[in-house]
Amino acid sequence: MTLRTMLMAATIVVALASVGVFSVRGRAIWTVLRRTRPVVRWDRIGERLLSVGTQVFGHRRMVRIPLSGILHYFIFSGFVVLLLDIVGTIGQVFRPGFGIGPWLSLAVDVWVALVLVGVLMAVYNRAVLRPARFHGSDERDAYMILVLIAIIVVGIVVHESFYPVVAASFFHVADPSLKSEFLGNGLYHVWQNLGWTTPTAGLVGYTVGYLMDIGVVFAFLAYLPYSKHFHILLAVPNIFFRNLRPIGELVESPPDETMAIRSFDDMRWKDVLDLFTCTECGRCQDVCPAYAAGQPLSPKMVILDLRDRLVSDWGRSEADAPPLAGGAVSREALWACTTCGACQQACPVFIEHVPKIAGLRAALLEDGDVDPAAQKVLVAWERQGNSFGQPARKRPEWAKGLEFPIRDARKEPVDWLWFVGDFAALDPRAREMTPVVGELLHRAGVDFGILYEAEVNSGNDALRIGEYGLFETLAQKNLKVLEKATFQRVFTTDPHSLNALKNEYRKFGFDKPVFHYTEAFLALIQEGRLPVSPVPIRATYHDPCYLGRWNHITEAPRELLRVLGVDLREMPRHGEQSFCCGAGGGRIWMDESGIVERPANQRIREALALPGITHFVVACPKDVSMFHAAATALGVDDRLRVTDVTELLAAAVGLRATPLPAAMAMGASE
């Protein structure tokens, strides 16, 4: 048997074995995928391809952590180049004299070097820097993969270096690419000095190098679907099939019976694809406010625990197997989520964590497993239509002290319909600002009205607690009055209401434009309808999750602050990478036991690290409540004033004095 016959036979055997092992797992996954719920992700092909371009080939999210982004780019691009090597190497065995040409051969050797640098950087990252985000990931798997990659690229150089010998002695062809394979060529000279260029040495060396390369490549392929490295194949489709609808929309269309996820069949196919695409990089865990607060939730572990559960029985659980919600993923983890969406925003492969968590919460809720305080709020929403359990007639009471009447949008046409929201209407602190908003609109000459006691909670949080039926009930109550009213646009100070009205009510046919007050007042000022004088304070701005991340409204509030003459300093985490106050997804009403440090407190400390900041500006009624409490708890409310944008607007138009922290206010009065 000649060397070529032997290598060809070995190649065919390992390739078949590899494809066999791969397809066992591949078929199992396919079987599960076929039973899942449908979701349309084949639309807008152009945008999808563009996403793949920027996120896969541009590594846009990856490079947010520069070291990881760069090392990954080296290794990732190496895989593209590896394909050239596989063609060239198998080709030269199966068809003597075959080559990929000097330029491609040069590229292979350049990337061999880059991949090795990447692997060393990865080892340095994992072994020396040890970022906390890897906690909980399968470290052995990660090292295993790095070792396999190193073996493959070293193997490339080894078989290249012996190729001149076997080309002459066994394949009886010339080696056309020797010069450009500079690594293989260099090593060949080493062998020459050692006298290892005999036919026997060439036979052994080439075989070893060939198997290190092609043999391990096929072993790697077989190993892929059993490891986090499946993302090599799945990341591209997972990014291609990303959610291109407004991301603030948690549920695309009314579910048949329930949104609860009890088995993998209840997931959308993309959710299952997500599980196998997860790279265990832990970027989601790194940005999760619940995880940072010391609660037992890591978005990464939610995905991994679901994946591990799926591969343990392929979704064919016995009746007595522990449930997904409260079993595979603990109830404490599920109820800890603030639905802030930072995990999804950080994920380089566009995994959607929040819909899975909400679906699992719905399953808990169906079994009556819900935080007692949150249960009270659910009942209050159903009975009174607000989270405070207050009678509906109290909802418009904030408007009583105003010197002008607010129009009743149920009875007469208005230009702007102001959807007030629970907190702005009923929270003792947040509602202090609500009449001021009314005064500002009045002063700008806006023709506006409210729905008075007919408005109920938007249902945004009910949906995120997993109570679709209650969300729908609330939405229908609002839509019933909204549909009868005549107005051009919706105006709100509350990002949670904004999200529901803008994104969640679309499935019921509501399509009126919805504006946040930061956008609306910026426009009024720019149109000259609300003259302002500067408010010279140094402040930082906190992006509410449901404004910035879920609705991409990050520029308008900043531009508004600039127009008001505020010296704006950014916290490290801002814009769509903002850090949640901890209130979303119903968390504001839930038990806080197990929290080591509240996300809101961490956020205030983040602001305090900025030099000379006197104001912490917020643009969400819930934030007013959350951050006031945090500043007080930390004992810094005398030097850092939590301020709603409304207060600054009121100062800028001369309605109110500039709000100052106690320490400054005392200084000013002396």
Add this chain to the structure above:
Amino acid sequence: MRIAVLVKDVPDLVEELELDESGRGLAVDDLSYVPSEWDDQALEEALLLKEASGAHVSAVALDTGDVDNMLYTALAKGADRAVKLVGDYDRTLPGRQRARILADYLAGAGYDLVMTGVQAVDDLDGQIAGLLGGMLGWPHASVVRDVAVDSGAVRFVQEYAGGRMAEFRSSTPLVLGVQAAKKPPRYVPIARIRQVSRSAALEEVEAGGSPSESLAAIERLYRPEAQGHATMWDGDAEQVAAALVALLDEQHLRS
């Protein structure tokens, strides 16, 4: 064990209560109604009994208005059957007449255990359970919790003033006024209630008109009347403290 849980709805005290024109009752048309919270406790205790020892639970309500949703909710929570006693009555039905209608139904319905809330916001003296026991000639206990089935008999704990309590064991049939369930009443999602209301039917039992019972008549219903006024002390801490000390001296409360 066949259990009947008697449920009713009561005015939502979150809303402002108004008197009607006669001054002898509430203006019921302006009220919104919610399930009585003690009946919720009774239902929960019955469902926990069912889960522990396999009882058959029926939720029973008098059709004094819009009780369907309350009964569907009971079914969605896990009750096996929902019975609506229909007849010509409304929410002003006095407790004694209510008890008579319920007793007439319960007498022949084959239940072993009748559970209801110990009281309701419109029946703070908790008469329904006691009246039923008397009318049916069955044993009765109120202010009970920790109900358990024990080889055909029923065990429960009755609470007394001062944190004292007694354990009882009673034969059936039996009427209990439940103070609290072992766990807070469970939540049931709205979608589940809707699903039940589409798939399950309420059992309607004709219960006739209002029975004649000797009733105490309400002469006048009125808001609490102020007997005096609080005195507010102004001034700084020193002045307020001095006023407080003076008052204690005046009342001979300082030794």
